Amino acid sequence: MDSRQTIRSFILKNFLFTDDASALADDAALIRGGIVDSTGVLELIEFLEERYAIRVAPEEMIPAHFDSIDAIDAFVARKRQA
Amino acid sequence: MRLLATRLLDHARDTPRRVALAHAQAVLDYGALADAASRFAAMLRARGVSAGDRVALVLPNRLEAVVATYGAWLAGAAIVPLNAQARVRDFVPWLRHAGARLVVVESTHPDGMLASAELAADVQRLVLDAPDAGPSTDWRAMLAMDPLPEPCAVAHGALAAILYTSGTTGAPKGVALSHANFASNVDAILAYLELGAGDSTVSVLPFYYAYGASVLHTHLAIGARLVIESNLVFPHLVVGTLARERATGFSGVPSTFALLLDRAAFDGHDLSALRYLTQAGGAMPVALGARLRAALPQASVFVMYGQTEATARLTWLPPEQFEAKAGSVGRAIDGVELQVRDEHGDVLAADAEGEVWARGPGVMTGYWNDAEASARVLHDGWLRTGDEGRLDADGFLYLAGRRSDIIKTGAHRVHPLDVEEAIAEVDGVAEVAVAGVEDATLGQAIKAFVVRAQGAELDADRIRAHCRARLATYKVPRQVDFVEALPKTASGKVRRAHLATPPPLQEAP
Numbered sequence: 288m289d290s291r292q293t294i295r296s297f298i299l300k301n302f303l304f305t306d307d308a309s310a311l312a313d314d315a316a317l318i319r320g321g322i323v324d325s326t327g328v329l330e331l332i333e334f335l336e337e338r339y340a341i342r343v344a345p346e347e348m349i350p351a352h353f354d355s356i357d358a359i360d361a362f363v364a365r366k367r368q369a
Numbered sequence: 370m371r372l373l374a375t376r377l378l379d380h381a382r383d384t385p386r387r388v389a390l391a392h393a394q395a396v397l398d399y400g401a402l403a404d405a406a407s408r409f410a411a412m413l414r415a416r417g418v419s420a421g422d423r424v425a426l427v428l429p430n431r432l433e434a435v436v437a438t439y440g441a442w443l444a445g446a447a448i449v450p451l452n453a454q455a456r457v458r459d460f461v462p463w464l465r466h467a468g469a470r471l472v473v474v475e476s477t478h479p480d481g482m483l484a485s486a487e488l489a490a491d492v493q494r495l496v497l498d499a500p501d502a503g504p505s506t507d508w509r510a511m512l513a514m515d516p517l518p519e520p521c522a523v524a525h526g527a528l529a530a531i532l533y534t535s536g537t538t539g540a541p542k543g544v545a546l547s548h549a550n551f552a553s554n555v556d557a558i559l560a561y562l563e564l565g566a567g568d569s570t571v572s573v574l575p576f577y578y579a580y581g582a583s584v585l586h587t588h589l590a591i592g593a594r595l596v597i598e599s600n601l602v603f604p605h606l607v608v609g610t611l612a613r614e615r616a617t618g619f620s621g622v623p624s625t626f627a628l629l630l631d632r633a634a635f636d637g638h639d640l641s642a643l644r645y646l647t648q649a650g651g652a653m654p655v656a657l658g659a660r661l662r663a664a665l666p667q668a669s670v671f672v673m674y675g676q677t678e679a680t681a682r683l684t685w686l687p688p689e690q691f692e693a694k695a696g697s698v699g700r701a702i703d704g705v706e707l708q709v710r711d712e713h714g715d716v717l718a719a720d721a722e723g724e725v726w727a728r729g730p731g732v733m734t735g736y737w738n739d740a741e742a743s744a745r746v747l748h749d750g751w752l753r754t755g756d757e758g759r760l761d762a763d764g765f766l767y768l769a770g771r772r773s774d775i776i777k778t779g780a781h782r783v784h785p786l787d788v789e790e791a792i793a794e795v796d797g798v799a800e801v802a803v804a805g806v807e808d809a810t811l812g813q814a815i816k817a818f819v820v821r822a823q824g825a826e827l828d829a830d831r832i833r834a835h836c837r838a839r840l841a842t843y844k845v846p847r848q849v850d851f852v853e854a855l856p857k858t859a860s861g862k863v864r865r866a867h868l869a870t871p872p873p874l875q876e877a878p
Contacts, residue, residue, distance in 0.1 A: 304834040318602050319452075321842055325601040325628055326779075328811055345605040345632050353603075 290339070291360045297334055298356065302327055313356040328353060335359070339365040372548045373586055374442040374520060377403050382593045387566070389589060391614075392500065392597035399592065405521045407516030409440025415514065416472045416493055420445030420521050421691050423531065424491070425469035427460065427481035429453045430576050430597045431500045433508065435585065437473050438576075442548070445521030446470075447528040449543070450577035453478070454841040460484035463533050464492055466541045467737065470665065471495060476505065500599075525549040527841060532579060532677050534782060543737035544677045553730035554680035555590045557702040558583060561685050562618070562645060562671065566592035570618045571610050574624060574780060575599050580649050583681035604634035615642040618793065619668075622650030624779040626661050627810045635664050635876050645688070649673040651777045652768065652814050652839060655695065662691070674698035674766065678752055680731035682768050683707070697765040705729035709760050714748070719762045722769055725754045759830045774865045776805035778813050781843045788836065792817055795835045797825030802855050803846065804868040817846040818855060818868050829852075 288296070295308060302322050303310050307320070317323040323331060332343050341363065352362040376809030377399070380387070385400025397405070427447060430433040434450070441448045449467045451460060457480045458616050464472060464484060471825060474481035485494045498505040504512065507672040529551055531543040558564075564587055572595050574581030588595040596605050608629065611619060611770075621629075626648065629635065646661070646668045653661075653672065662670055669688035675681045684707070686699030701707045706817040708716050709723040717723045732752045735743035746753045758768040776783040787804040792801040800820040821827050829849035836845040856867040 300830075304830040304837060318600075323602070324842060325604075326624075328602050329628070329631065329810075345634050345636065348603045348605050348632065350603065 290363055291356060292359070293338065294335075294359050294363070295356050297331070301330065311356070313360075315356070316354055317356075318350060318354050323353070331359075335363055339363055339367055370525065370549060370552050370556070370810050372523065372525065372552050373590055374406075374439055374540070374548075374646070376590045377439050378443075378520065380589075384592060387592060388594045389592075390432055390435055390595055390597065392430075392664070394502075394551065395432055396408045397435075398434055402589075404516060405436045405512065406439040407520075407828040407833060408512055408514050409436055410442055410444035410517040410520070411514045412495075412511040413441065413444040413446055413471065414517065416471060418444065418446055418493075420523065421528065422446045422470040423449050423467045423528075425449040425464055425467060425472040426577070427451050427453055427474040427478060427485075428497070428774040429475075429500075430572065430581070431497075432597070433473070433497055434576055435589075439589075442523070442529065443517060443520040444453075445523050445527070447530055448641040449531045450582070451510065451532075451533060452841065453575070454843060455482045456839055456841060457487075458839060459533075459841075461487055462541050463543070464488055467531050467533075467543060473497065475499065497819075498748055503527070503650055514682065522549055525552075527735070528734070530582075532577070532582075534677050540739060540742075542739065542742055545734045545737040546680055547734050550680045550731050550733065551575055551586060552590075553704060554583065554682055554702075555586050557704055557731070558682055558685075559591055560586050560703055561687075562587070562647070564588070564591050564593060564618075568589070568617045569596065569614055570620065571596045571598050571606060571607065571616045572621075573601050574620060578780060579675065579677040579681040579813065580620070580622070580780070583675075584647075601628050602785070604629045604632055607640050608640070609636045611643065612640055613649050617642055618645045618669070620647040620649075621644060622780045622812075623653040625655055625658060626653070627655075630657070630660050630664060630839050631810070640665065641667060643668045645669045645671060646670045647673055649682075649726070649778055651673060652698075658691075672698055674768065676688060676727075676752075676754055676756075678733045678734070678746065678754070679705075679727055682731065683727050683729075683754075686765070690765075694761075694763075694765050697761070697767050699766065701729070701766075702763045703728075705731065707750075707760060707766060709758060717759075720755060720759050722759045725756045725758045725766065725768070726751045727754060728752065774804070776803075776813050778805065778808070778811045778815055778843060781841075783815060783844050788815060788817065788840065788846065791836050791839050791844075792819065792832055794839075795832055798832070799823075799825075800855055802863045802865060804865045806848070806869050808847070814847040815844065816848040816850065818850050818852050820852060820854060 380399040381403030389399045389402045391395045473495045528546040672686040675683045684699040706728045708726045728751045788803040799822040806816045808814035856864045
C-alpha cells in the first residue's frame with residue numbers, strides 16, 4: 288500500500304468508520320469539513336510519526352500540511368526525504 | 370445597572386476607533402460593530418421581527434454572530450444561539466420550541482440549511498457565506514439599510530437569550546436568561562478579573578456556550594478586544610495569535626490547556642503580556658494545573674465554576690489561593706450566595722457534602738416554556754445545581770461529582786440519552802447504554818455499551834458511522850463495547866454509573 292492509501296485508510300477507519308474509499312476524496316477538506324477535530328489531528332500525527340518514523344514539530348502543525356489527504360501525503364513525503 | 374447593548378453603544382460613542390473584535394484578516398472597531406448591529410436591528414424590524422421575538426443563530430464564532438446578537442438586543446428581540454455542531458435532528462425541535470422568527474445560518478452548513486428549509490413556513494432565514502468568502506447577498510442587503518434610529522427600550526427582566534443545553538431527548542430544555550442576568554454576571558466577572566479597556570483575549574470557546582458567551586460579553590462590556598480563533602486543531606497557531614496580539618488573557622476548559630501543553634505549543638513564543646488564564650468547564654487534574662502554571666508562570670490562573678442556568682459564573686478561586694485551597698472551585702462571585710443542602714432541602718453545616726444550591730442575579734428566569742422543569746430546579750429564588758459538593762468554613766466550594774449522568778467531554782456537555790437514542794436506531798441493537806469514561810485529554814470520553822440482538826451481526830464501525838451521520842461529531846462514541854447484558858436496578862433502570870466504573874467483583878467466600 289502506498290502512503291496515500293495508508294493515510295486514506297487511517298482517516299476512513301478512524302474518523303468516518305468505514306473502509307469505503309469512495310467516502311472521502313483526496314482533496315476533501317478534513318479540518319474545515321469537520322472530519323478531523325483537535326484531538327483527531329493529534330491521533331493522526333501520532334500515527335504518522337510512528338508509521339513513517341518522522342517527528343512533526345509544533346510549528347509544522349498548520350492547515351497547509353493537514354487539511355486534505357493530498358496535503359498530508361505531500362508533507363509526509365517531504366519529511367521522509369529530509 | 371446598564372444593560373450590555375447600552376454599553377456597546379456607549380463605547381461606540383466614546384471610543385469608536387478602538388478595536389472590539391478581530392477574526393483572521395477582518396477587524397471591527399466599536400463604531401463599526403455598533404453601526405452594523407443597529408442596521409441588523411433595522412433589518413429585523415423590516416422583516417417583522419418585534420420586541421420579545423426570538424432570533425436563532427446557527428453560527429460558529431465569527432464577527433456576524435456578535436453583530437446579530439447585539440443587533441437583536443437593540444431591536445428588543447432575544448437570541449437563541451444554537452450549537453453549530455448539532456444536527457438536523459436537534460435544530461428542528463430547538464427552532465420549533467423557541468418559536469424562532471428568524472434564523473441566521475451559513476450557506477455552507479448543510480444541517481442548518483436543511484433544518485431552516487424544513488421550517489420555512491414559520492421561520493425566516495438570513496444566509497451568510499463562509500467567513501472567508503466576503504459578505505453574502507443577505508448580509509450586504511442588511512448593511513445597506515439605515516440603522517435603527519433608537520434602540521428599543523427593554524425591561525431589565527425581559528428575555529435576552531435562550532440557551533439549549535441538551536439535544537433531542539424529550540422536550541428540549543432551553544435556559545431562559547434576562548438582560549439583567551447577563552449584565553449582573555458580566556459585572557461580577559469584570560470585578561474579579563479586574564478587566565479593563567486595555568485587556569485583550571484570544572477566544573477559542575464557542576459563543577453558543579455559556580462560558581464562551583461570558584468571555585465575549587465581558588470584553589465588549591468594558592471596551593476591551595476579543596480575537597476569534599476558529600478552533601484548537603492547530604495549537605501552535607492559537608499560541609501564535611496570543612503572542613502576536615499581545616493578549617492579556619486566555620480562557621479554556623481543562624482539555625484546552627491539555628491540548629496546548631501536549632505539543633509544547635507555548636515554546637518559543639513571547640507571551641509576556643499574558644497576565645491571566647481562566648479555567649472552567651470541569652475539574653482540572655492537579656497535575657495539569659501544575660504543568661500549566663510551570664509553562665506560564667507570568668499568568669495568574671483563575672479556577673472557576675458555573676452553570677448555564679446561572680448565566681455562566683457562580684464561583685471563582687483567587688489565584689493566590691490556588692495552593693492553599695487546592696481542589697476548590699473558589700467562593701461565590703459578587704451577588705451570589707451558595708449553600709449545600711441535603712436531599713430534603715435542609716441547609717448543611719460547613720464541610721458536609723450535599724447538593725449545591727445557588728441564589729443571585731445571574732440565576733435564570735426558568736426553562737423556556739417549561740414550568741414543570743423550572744419548578745424542579747428553582748425554589749424561592751434558589752437554583753438547585755445538581756452538582757454535589759461541600760463548602761468549607763471559609764465559604765470555598767469543593768465539588769464532588771454530579772447527580773445527573775451528563776458527560777463532560779472537552780468543552781461539551783453530552784446527555785447519554787441523545788447518543789443512546791441514535792444507537793438504538795441501528796439494526797441489530799437490542800439495548801444500549803452510554804457513559805463517560807476517563808480520558809487524559811478530554812476529561813471524559815463517550816463510551817457505548819451495546820447488547821446485540823440475537824443472531825445480529827454488528828460491529829463498532831456500523832454504530833459509530835451511524836452516529837457520525839446523525840450526531841454532532843463530539844457525540845460519536847470513542848469506544849464501543851459489546852456486552853451480554855447491561856447493569857440494571859431492581860426496577861430495570863440502567864445503572865450508568867456502573868458502566869463507567871463497574872463495582873468490584875465479589876470475592877469468592
